[in-house]
Amino acid sequence: MTGVVLAGRYRLEAPLGSGGMAEVWRAVDERLGRKVAVKLLHPRALPPERERFFLEVRALSRLFHPGIVQVLDLGEEEGRPYFVMELVEGGTFDRLGPFEEGPEGEHLLEAAIRVMEALAHLHAQGILHRDLTPKNILLTREGHPKVMDFGLAYLLQESRHLTRTGYTLGTPTYMAPEQAKGLPLTPKADLYSLGAVLYRTLTGKPPFEGENDQAVLFQHVYEAPRPLEALNPAIPKGVGEAVLGLLAKHPEERPSHPGLFRGVLQEFQALRLATPRAGASRSGHYPLAPDPRRLSLRGKLDLGGEAAWPGEMVYAGGRVFLGAGRGLVEVDLLTGEVHRETLPDEVTAPPVVRGGVYVGCWDGRVRRFRGRTLEWSAETGTEVTASPLVLGPRVYVASRDGVLYAFERDRPLFQFRAGGHLSASPTLYRGLLFLGSEDGWLYALDPGTGALRYKVKTGPVHAPVAAHRGVLFIPTWEGEVYAFDPLTRETLWNTALEGELWGGLALDGERVYAAGWNGVLRALDQATGEEAWSLEVGKVTAGLTYAGGHLFLATEEGRFLAVDRRGQVVFEATGLGAVQVPPLPLAQEVLVVNLAGRLYRFGVG
Template identity: 45%
Template sequence: MDPRPDSPSPLLADRYRTLERIGEGGSALVYRATDAHLGREVALKLLHDHVLPSDRRRFEREIRTLSRISHPGVISIYDLGTDEQGRLYFTMQLLEGGPFHCLGPLEDTPEQHERFLEAAHEVVAALDHIHAAGMIHRDLTPHNILLGADGRPRIMDFGLVYLSEGTRDLTRTGYTLGTPQYMAPEQAKGGRIGPATDLYSFGAVMYRAVTGRVPFEGDNDQAILYQHVYEPPLPPEQVNPAVPRPISEALLIFLAKRYEDRPASGAAAALHLRGALEAVRRSHVPGQYRGGLARAGYHPGGPTDPRRLEAAWELKLAGEVSWPAAVVGGRDYLAVGTRRSTLSLLEHSGHRYAELPAADEVTGPVTLERKHVVYGAWDGSVRKVDLRTGVERWRHRTRAEITSAPSRWGDSYLIASRDGHLHSVDEESGELRWAYKTVAPIAASPLVWGGSAIVADEEGWIHGLDASGGSPLWKVQLSAVHATPCVAPTGRESALLIVPTWEGELHALRMILERGRYRPDAADPLSWTYDLEAELWASPAVWGQRVFVGSWSGDLRCLDLVSGDDLWELHLGGRITASPVVSGGYVYVATEDGEVLAVNALSGTPVWRERFDVGVQATPLVMDGALYVAFMDGTVRAFRH
């Protein structure tokens, strides 16, 4: 029990048994407590023994305000009363998912982008409800927006709320109470406040979540407030290159200096966030191999009911399509490399758009952007080509074959070659920024997580580098790696790096955040190992708490992400070299004997399957309600319902 004199009695009001303290403010303490009447855990907020009258009034205001609000995005109040010493308390929902900024910093994973934007949408919907009731929160911070066990955010801490009276305008002058790092310009100047004041504060909260930093920092409160009033924030993607541009642009609208330049209401703010979500789903995510730089194999926007998939069109390309190729899709086009020294660009309708030349085979996946495509070939060259005109912007030359995907990171591309070099080249000029030499040839595509570039070579060394400067951070050795690893978050400051080895073992390396970078846990880096007893040429896919991996023996397995335990197994007839992808709760997989399936990700039950005369080695694509598959003979087929 808390030894402080203002700690509560063991059984407060003959009902609440306090456990440990979980929060503290200037006027109150917050405890985890058990409700003896209902047998549930609650958060109990208790006023200090000796507080100023203004603090007591603020505490009472918070109770009254919360009692007036009924919305799923606002924390629920359960009970209020006084303890044996006459101190005010109230009980509310116990939220244990952490503050709002635990949703970031953002990595280049579509699941995380969707989760962040959907959570932000719920917050602005709750703010719209609060504002419609005549209230302005005035102190939105990450710690005043907590996540529940379900991952949904709830707004709390209404001690500074401004309550309008009758038909009075929702503005007021003379108030500068709040938290400087999240304070709107008009609030910092003691000016008029309104709904857009809260939206600015939430913009600053979102900025902290996606970048890991507040918009403005300073030696004192006045320095921070000055910047809020007069200086523009850095665009979020400049602070964290993993932030998609649609999210960055949406956040800057919230952080407009002038009140009238921000969304006028929570409903208007919701439209901005919904537009950002649609833009991310449409253009940013699919253009990177395996759905993003985490290489997790998750693609948003898959068929809602794959049981009704039917052939929509097919088109024969100029050459064969073989491992480790992939169908990559952007907003307007699909891209597939061939062994006939061409990159084929197709429209989503199945019409041929262009054939781009190369000096040798194009078997590695490409990076497809809004205006450009970046692709490598077996002659060691990497080209950036304008999609509209077909004009080559630049060509970067390496010393060996390119069989991996160029990886976009900020204003550069990471390019791995078969001689073991990883190059970083400038996005505008293609000029070399830095180079790193691994121990052995590289077949796997590089990935980026937490600002670190991670690449695996064919002697089994896993290298971690600073993605911006190329300096080595760490390396560990497993066994030969041909397929691309992937990474999945497991906590606020932890992740698992899933590494498929050619010998058939799937390793999960425990990654922890140290000094701003993720590194293998020095105490015990290996979380688990699973032996599939067959070669692994296909990359694993991760969805939620599940890992999906296909082996050369034709087995598709689902493992628990945290423990590595078997969840289900499906034996297919042919070898699996095409990497499985997951979307909408289904796993899409193809085999070398021509079988293409959609499998329920939870049960392992096939819900749709077709067999063809030609096999598949290229990773398929799922987007915009369609499944795209490139067969080894160069035929691309689309399936829709």
Template identity: 45%
Template sequence: METASLPLDTAPLGGRYTLLARIGEGGSAEVYRVHDTLLDRDVALKIAHGHMPQADRQRFLREIRTLARLSHPGVVAVYDIGEQNGRVYFTMPLLSGGPISLLGPLEDDPASLGHFLTAASFAARALHHVHAAGLVHRDLTPGNILLDAHGLPRIMDFGLVALSEYSRHLTRSGVTLGTPQYMAPEQARGVGVGPWSDLYALGAVLYRAACGSPPFVGDSDQSILFQHVYEEPTDPRELNPAIPDALATVLLGLLAKRREDRPATGEALAAQIALARRDIWARQASGQYRGGRTRSGEHPDGPLNPAALQLAWALPLSGEITWPSAVVGQGPLVAVGTRKGELHLVGASGETREQLPAGDEVTAPATFGAGSVLYGSWDGHLRRASLSAPSSTVLWSHKTRAEITGAPTVWGDRILVSSRDGHLHAVSLKSGELVWAYRASGPVAVSPLVWAGTAIVADEEGWVHAVDAVTGTLLWKVQLQTVHATPALAPLGRDADGREEAALLLATWPGEVHALHLYRQGRAQLNSQEPLLWTYDLEDEIWAAPAICGQNVVVAGWGGQVRALTVRGGDDVWMHRLDGRVTASPVVSGGHVYVASESGELLALAGDSGEVRWRQREAVGVQATPLAAGGALYVAFMDGTLRAYR
């Protein structure tokens, strides 16, 4: 078969398409980036190989006819069809976002999960449209589900699509077509292929994206096909502990061996994804300090209209509430600790649900997870209490060597917690037993951050430590300045080599804000060519953690100034000054930045301009980070009063 590429200097195909670059090749065709001179736009052109066998030519023509029949935003469209020297071609949109697998491996933060769930639901509905037209794709792979410029998937490469009569013919003849890593058990056996087989394949593709690895791997196609038929996939949470429980359930359901145990249709799958999304946000979005494991400071379900906020209720608690406390929440519960040695669980209507005891002050933020709440105290104990009715019960207590001032971070089946003597502990979520311990260079006051399977913690000697979250071994470290505030992490997309990049934002006590350039290669790596993206001197002490608002990072100085800087360059965007000192970390929700001062001033600022959208003054100051959740703003005041504004 002749497979020679077209010369790029050839005359425009059809008198219209100028070849710019070859971007792909398959068994029967090659794909080019071309410029449509008639409409003055770049498109993709797929042209059949020359002198191809008649069966391959018919399959190529069938792909064109199939795409022409389908009209859905999730299915690639046919723009034009033509022929050049006996070679049939057609044009379609140029998809620049890459394969859907680039959405992972997943991180447990609003941005990463939100993009993944939106794309998965979009693909499910597109597949439903394909099936409703009486078609079966038969070869869904990451390379056949490409992302457009907006991150939405388009299903393409319908060369193996089967109408019902064709499907029956293939089944009778025992022909197995498709890609082994994403092939349903019945397709691997050559029997009973149908829409349920495509749903399995989509599940394998989404599993690959979420985990970074397909559900089955082997030394040969036969080995992989055997596993699809007879073996159960590894729980995705074992490969990537950042995958939420609700999403893991959806993925494993798609990969069920029996077709009856999979979602019935693409629409049914989209509904399952919607329920998983709701469960994830309700249980995890505001359940950890700083709004997720990337510590972005984003709370996705705060007040819809902050200008209309009014005091809904005020509840006096036991003891003062001081830095580094934070209000956290899950579902109908919010939690905050006091210096009297209790963690208070409060209902959304302002009623006390539980007062969980501790042996000493509870100033470290608590964490919700796995039907329980985790909280540390100054006596060095980390406790896990069940939230099961009728009352909370302490399930276990783990003793560290010094005061706990940072929030526990739940990562899969383990918890990461730091203590003042510089130790970072990983303990079992189930039993509280120590898994590993790492010693930093100095005292630690911040919460550990997890990204790309890497635990990142900064100490008061100025060292930033990156530790393998599985083993506790040091990956790298770099020295900056004393850090009292938990870092934030902002995604930066992908570099020219396809590696996921991020900016680690560190606000130091002397007032300098540093952006470290990280990339994902297995675990998080520091970019040795450009380790420091930028530094900004706030010329003020910083005790508050930075927060990410879109493309900006918001930092607050102790003297009262709040600044928004661009994540990529550290350039000034806006500045606002509060009346009092600021130790509480700013939080972001719905494009607004919520800040509180030690003088009792509460503000909602527009994230893009810094304009004041709401202001409230109270007689008592705030040092604890507020919570924006369930349409309300919860603020814990230094005198031990918890107030809700709706």
């Protein structure tokens, strides 16, 4: 039917899919010059299928929500009914997963919120979807979800029932227990299906698998799914609990508030702020930032000790934590109070706040403080110069002796010995731990056992490996940046920069930002490695930070800059003294600390 024009207006271009009762085509609305999707009933459709087809049209036509595919027109061509809807071309919902601790994770939770809101609108109109699957939640090119395919929709107000004896409509993998048992349905059944969709998206696996549909349905009715964190350790506990809440066996136990994931999104953003390099994907992408054009110096604080590379500030609960000299410094941003916890040796690794404050020192020990009480301490072979990676009960510590030490609930889990010193924190991505070593190899490990999956020759690595959209971005000491696919194990591109790379990269949705000792900030295309622009900034030791559409960096010459995505400086402060710690953007201010331990607060308002 390619080339056929319906109603003298809609030219069919290519088939998008076909089901039992209808086929979907990509088409062009020649009157308005826009792309659309056309759903066309099969010519030999039976009367019940025609009824279900028109039911879908009626259900969609009464829904006006940005999270639901919009019906644009209805018609009939040579006895075949069709309807026209907006074209959504970004793929299925599960393409957003698996969950990663960075901007991708934040986007996935935002998408979950939008679907919850779309379902709330659907249910408020008296409609149940009854077949919510990843394929029935499509993504726009920008990654925004839209619920579609209402062929099995159930109109509550009309008491419609489209099941027949011995047959249950729906998709077993995502079906609520009461739906599997053929019981009357409420909106809670759609929420269960959403929980199953989110489980699949977050972990990469459905909540239940079996040899046949009956085995899967039995598990939906009688068995509990595994905790999501057991399948994907990057998933925060609060996120996993919210999804399991939707998967409750009894409908009345499932939370239905559209804002269910707003709270866990806020918790996740707080976790990113409390972790150096903005999460386990080490993307340098932070969730919050003020408009840098409105910044001005609002205050200064003396931390009482040197803040040197590879230190980083982290934020949690209104407080900022940083290693300065032989002290773990805690700054109350509300009162300006500075507290120093004196330690036996210099703090040589950025702290992490996860159920306590973890800090690594030159003496080779990692300590966890709860409040101001030392709660736990673990010894490694030699000095710790990389921040621990803390994932629930697991703690991973890279040490200068070339060993990755893993602990679980304060007990040793495993040790992995690399071929050279470890100066960079491990990166968790796509279910593997990636460890860059000074011996020039990137090691991919099983996070549960420490077993080596594979290793790849790169070059000496001193800064963390960053990750985004399925690709690892590896900065090497000599100044090369590699884009590496961890699944195919292929190098996609590599770009040679001049000068050593001391600090971490920063990523946004399209570019990789790198700056090193040669004094040039470069923006590289994530897909090709080609340079989009460059800017002379001065010698950069600290890692780069991206937030709110701007790049924040500070230099050895005492410059603090905010640069937009076009490479234009939109804010600059000078005379700060040498800076070796990345700026920390918060909601209303950006913090910069110099080598001498002077903290500058640049705020708005």
